[in-house]
Amino acid sequence: MADPIRYSFGADEHLFAEVSDSMSLEAFFTGMAVTRAVERLALDGVLDVCLANASFQIRFDPDRIAPHALLEAVREAEAGAIAERTLQTRIIEIPVLYNDPWTHETLMRFRDRHQDPSATDLEYAARINNLADVEAFIAAHSGAPWFVSMVGFVAGLPFMFQMVERERQLQVPKYLRPRTDTPKLTLGHGGCFGCIYSVRGAGGYQMFGVTPAPIYDPQQKLAYLKEHMVFFRPGDIVQFKPVDREAYDRAVAEVEAGRFDLRIRPVEFSLDAFLADPVGYPKSLQEVLA
Structure with missing residues (x-):
């Protein structure tokens, strides 16, 4: 079973998620599944979702969504997201x-x-x-x-x-x-x-x-x-x-x-x-x- 995604805040407006320590197609597909799940939530205050090699970052407006409320929503999206095996x-x-x-x-x-x-x-x-x-x-x-x-x-x-x-x-x-x-x-x-x-x-x-x-x-x-x-x-x-x-x-x-x-x-x-x-x-x- 894959390790859970590690989250950290970048200043006041960014949530960074590290999917894996190393790049792999499996890590990419996991990140893609979670970011797509987050996008489907259409959370008020989420401004941008950027997928990378083995990580992703979310830019948000802290006046519209509290940082820890966002983190909780993303973790719930992670738990419910099934990494897609086809693209x-x-x-x-x-x-x-x-x-x-x-x-x-x-x-x-x-x-x-x-x-x-x-x-x-x-x-x-x-x-x-x-x-x-x-x-x-x-x-x-x-x-x-x-x-x-x-x-x-x-x-x-x-x-x-x-x-x-x-x-x-x-x-x-x-x-x-x-x-x-x-x-x-x-x-x-x-x-x-x-x-x-x-x-x-x-x-x-x-x-x-x-x-x-x-x-x-x-x-x-x-x-x-x-x-x-x-x-x-x-x-x-x-x-x-x-x-x-x-x-x-x-x-x-x-x-x-x-x-x-x-x-x-x-x-x-x-x-x-x-x-x-x-x-x-x-x-x-x-x-x-x-």
């Missing part, structure tokens, strides 16, 4: 130009902050993951889908981990010291988590490539951003697709013309099916995009 979600194909010139130029400016100043981020990542070369690393990185577990840090940035057995997880440490620059839409990696930098700015994750696909746009110019300016949401499944420079440039032109669209398919994700077959089940999800 109606979507699988999204994200084109990526790996080993691109823009992240290469950027990483070369910050070699003094890297573990191995003599290697690129991709070369370093391949070596410490015992892969033969950069091409083998790219094949592993794009070979299995990724599960989005939270969105944050900057507006629209998704954190995700690859749906493979634990021993096959790609792991790369963050830079020794953060960069002051990261190109917009950079594919990053730190620890076992991947991300896409939604905007240009500081960052510490290793840089592997760029995607032409905007994932955050307050103007909502593209069709897949019409529903919300932030594209990703927890529970999304991402399949990276390596593309060459010609295909990347063509996609950028389509973005600028307002015609670009992503390949998105509805899919049901089963936690039990994945845990039973972590090799075959992700392949069945990839087939939905075929």
Whole structure:
């Protein structure tokens, strides 16, 4: 039986809940079940419910709901919530130009902050993951889908981990010291988590490539951003697709013309099916995009 969720207050307006000490799909599904139960309560004074990797946080107005009354309601929701084992979600194909010139130029400016100043981020990542070369690393990185577990840090940035057995997880440490620059839409990696930098700015994750696909746009110019300016949401499944420079440039032109669209398919994700077959089940999800 899972340990009970640990709760603590953050200043006057936040209730923080730690579901687990470590990230796992089971912890994510538990957090999702409880946050959905809390949202269904529609408590007066609850302003925001934010789900993360193995935790969640609730922002509330203490003038409208007393902190301990909220805590009691959330604990009751936890007791009654049954962690859902299936998720109606979507699988999204994200084109990526790996080993691109823009992240290469950027990483070369910050070699003094890297573990191995003599290697690129991709070369370093391949070596410490015992892969033969950069091409083998790219094949592993794009070979299995990724599960989005939270969105944050900057507006629209998704954190995700690859749906493979634990021993096959790609792991790369963050830079020794953060960069002051990261190109917009950079594919990053730190620890076992991947991300896409939604905007240009500081960052510490290793840089592997760029995607032409905007994932955050307050103007909502593209069709897949019409529903919300932030594209990703927890529970999304991402399949990276390596593309060459010609295909990347063509996609950028389509973005600028307002015609670009992503390949998105509805899919049901089963936690039990994945845990039973972590090799075959992700392949069945990839087939939905075929």
